[in-house]
Amino acid sequence: MTAIYLVLAYLLGAIPTGYLFARFVKGIDIRTVGSGNIGATNVLRAFGWRPGLAVMAADVAKGALAAGPLASWLAAAPGGWVAAAGGLTAVLGHDYTVFLGMRGGKGVATSCGVLLVLAPRSTLATLAVFAVVVRATRTVSAGSLAGALVLPAFLWLLDERDTPVLCLSLLLCAFIWLKHTPNIRRIIAGTESTISFGKRTDGGASAGAPRDDERR
Numbered sequence: 001m002t003a004i005y006l007v008l009a010y011l012l013g014a015i016p017t018g019y020l021f022a023r024f025v026k027g028i029d030i031r032t033v034g035s036g037n038i039g040a041t042n043v044l045r046a047f048g049w050r051p052g053l054a055v056m057a058a059d060v061a062k063g064a065l066a067a068g069p070l071a072s073w074l075a076a077a078p079g080g081w082v083a084a085a086g087g088l089t090a091v092l093g094h095d096y097t098v099f100l101g102m103r104g105g106k107g108v109a110t111s112c113g114v115l116l117v118l119a120p121r122s123t124l125a126t127l128a129v130f131a132v133v134v135r136a137t138r139t140v141s142a143g144s145l146a147g148a149l150v151l152p153a154f155l156w157l158l159d160e161r162d163t164p165v166l167c168l169s170l171l172l173c174a175f176i177w178l179k180h181t182p183n184i185r186r187i188i189a190g191t192e193s194t195i196s197f198g199k200r201t202d203g204g205a206s207a208g209a210p211r212d213d214e215r216r
Contacts, residue, residue: 001080003072006073009066009086014091016100017044017058031103035193038097039105041140044195056109059094065111067092084164087114088117088171096177106179108144111172115151118165122154138194141183148173 019036022030026047030038033046040059044052063210067087075082091111097104126147134143152169155161177184186192 001074002059004069005082005086008074008090009070009094011098012070013062013090014061014099014104015093016097016104016216018055018098018105021055022046023177025051031100037105038100038103040109041106044140045193059105059109060113062094063087063090063110063115065113066118067068067114068117076087080112081164083118084168085117087111088168090114091175093182100122106144107172107175108147108159111148111176115165115169115172118168119158119160119162121158122151122160125154126151134195135197138196139187139192140195141180141192142187144176146178148176158188 016038018040019030021043022028022033024154028046029034030042030046034042034047036042040052040056043055062209065104067083067090071083071086075086091107091114093104094105094110095107096102112127115126129150130143130147132143134140137143151173152166155169157165
């Protein structure tokens with residue numbers, strides 16, 4: 001049952017929500033827009049705040065379902081190593097989805113969903129850091145990188161340092177930083193795309209536009 005659980009957790013994480021939204025709601029292949037990433041940030045930049053937040057919520061839900069109800073139903077082990085492994089496979093499914101030739105997102109929202117189930121207080125504190133950094137820098141990638149770094153510290157400070165969760169947080173931090181390698185280069189070069197918190201003149205939500213070098 002554990003093996004079945006891990007396979008289903010991967011397939012759940014692999015559902016390409018950003019791609020499906022853009023394809024069936026907008027009639028566009030999100031992989032041909034902006035950075036080419038299927039994640040919520042690229043959807044936000046391409047279509048505005050509401051679609052971006054909707055895709056983000058769906059990606060969070062994938063992680064939460066994999067680490068919570070799915071683990072309890074199939075593995076009969078809420079929390080612990082099994083749920084941590086299922087959460088990790090869900091994030092890997094999102095990052096390397098079998099439905100799109102192993103090309104996926106960067107795993108931030110799905111990781112958030114997993115950790116909201118396994119370590120809710122630390123995750124909420126991490127989200128606060130994420131929000132502050134994004135607001136200060138207008139850069140989602142900077143918020144994601146900062147959140148990945150501070151999460152293990154919050155797990156320790158808020159007494160949620162269960163060994164499986166702590167190990168999972170370190171692995172997810174490594175994966176998030178690895179997937180954000182191009183963003184790190186652009187941050188250092190000062191060319192990373194930013195988002196706007198205002199309104200466009202056409203009344204839509206302004207989310208910023210990716211620079212040409214972000215497509216590479």
